[in-house]
Amino acid sequence: MRFLFFFLLSSLISLPAAEWQFTGETDRQQITPELVYAKRTAVRTTDGTEATALLAFFTSKSFQLEVIDQGAGPDPAFGTFSQAFRVNGCVAGVNGGFFHPDYRPLGLMITGGKRLGSLETSKLLSGVVFCDAKGIHIVRRAQFKDHPGITALLQTGPYLVEAGTTVRGLSASDPRRRTFIATDWRGHWVIGATLSSLTLADLGECLGSSGCLTGWKIDRAINLDGGSSTGFYLDRGAGNAPATIIPWKRVRNLLGIVPR
Numbered sequence: 001m002r003f004l005f006f007f008l009l010s011s012l013i014s015l016p017a018a019e020w021q022f023t024g025e026t027d028r029q030q031i032t033p034e035l036v037y038a039k040r041t042a043v044r045t046t047d048g049t050e051a052t053a054l055l056a057f058f059t060s061k062s063f064q065l066e067v068i069d070q071g072a073g074p075d076p077a078f079g080t081f082s083q084a085f086r087v088n089g090c091v092a093g094v095n096g097g098f099f100h101p102d103y104r105p106l107g108l109m110i111t112g113g114k115r116l117g118s119l120e121t122s123k124l125l126s127g128v129v130f131c132d133a134k135g136i137h138i139v140r141r142a143q144f145k146d147h148p149g150i151t152a153l154l155q156t157g158p159y160l161v162e163a164g165t166t167v168r169g170l171s172a173s174d175p176r177r178r179t180f181i182a183t184d185w186r187g188h189w190v191i192g193a194t195l196s197s198l199t200l201a202d203l204g205e206c207l208g209s210s211g212c213l214t215g216w217k218i219d220r221a222i223n224l225d226g227g228s229s230t231g232f233y234l235d236r237g238a239g240n241a242p243a244t245i246i247p248w249k250r251v252r253n254l255l256g257i258v259p260r
Contacts, residue, residue, distance in 0.1 A: 019045045020209040027243075029236055034062035035091060037234045037243055042212045044205070051206045053213060054232045054243055055192040056092035058257055063189075065131035066090055067111040067152040068254040072103045081246050081254075085233045090256030094179045094191045095231040096224060097154040098124070099252035107155030109253060119144070119155060126157035127222045129181055129255075136189060138181070138220050154224070154255060158200065161221040166208030172201040177230035177245075181255070182207055182214065182221030190214055191255065193232035193245050224255065 020042045027039040036057040043050050068088050070076040078084035085093045098106035105117040107125045119128075119141065128144045130137055130153035141155065159167045160180060175197040183189045192213070194203070200223060210217045228248040233256075235242050 020051070020206045020212045021045055022212050022215075023050075031091065031235070031237065032062075034059045037092070037236065039243075040213050042206050042209070044202070049198075049202060050196050051194060051198055051202065051213065052196045053192045053194045054234070054245060055190050055213065056232075056234050056257070057188070057190050057214070058092070060135045060183075060187050060189055062260055063091075063257045064260050065129070065136055065152040066093075066256040066258045067096060067109060067154060068093070068256055069109075069111045069114075069116070070103075070250070070252055070254065072252070076250050081231055082233055082242055082244060084254055085256050086235070088256060089258050090233070090235075091259065092191065092234040093254050093256030094181075094193050094224060094233070095229045095247055095251045096253035096255040097156045098225045103250075103252045105252055108153060109155070110150050110153035111253065113151055117155075119146075124157050125155045127159050128153060128155050129222060130154070136183070138183065138222050152255075154253065156222060156224050159220070159222050160200070160204040161208045161218050164208070164217060164219050166204040170199070170201040170204045172199050175199050175202070176227040178203050178226040179224040179230050179232075180207070180221055181224065182218045184214075184216045185219035188214075188216055191232075191257065193230050195245065225251065 023043045025040045029037045041052040108119045109116045132149045178194045207221045229251045231247040232245040
């Protein structure tokens, strides 16, 4: 028994801890009292993996979501990535959900009250992010109750953080740039896109490490389309160039934030 105890103890001690720590902020601008832009970096202490992201912090009290449809034709509805947000009155935004090769949305999408696609049961599309008169929501697909009054919605996934804990079973392969939306479920929200190439497991661990990238504990976070689709936009005000990551390919939809 004594040998078994020490064996188990040594085994636990030898397990690598996926610990992420905030290491710095190289750019920051408070656009309004309720909207902040930041470029922040966190590092996993066990192996030095870095996660650098452009982030737009906002509150659900002052902002709501807008899904921008780029259309299904060969050319996007808006000339440039940044123009799509500006024309639609968005102060910040990221690329949106997944789509088929012919640009049909993968899963349900609601833009301006118009519904496209349908709710799908794919394992990838495990959650729904949407906006209605009550505010902004991230819910599991099985918990989603469709109802009138939804103005913007994307079915997407996988879930990265749930109830303050990193979701188990996230893929630890295929590192790439990532896009996400997260909340502390107390009115604080963030949309972000990474400059670093990360696996879904990396991103989930990083966002699940208390306050690591956000400064507040994330209650839930969900992945959006990433890789060559990854994009970020934030209007830094008159006389300042916007903060951007331009997608490497044309995407079907965008997820923006607009003042209430």
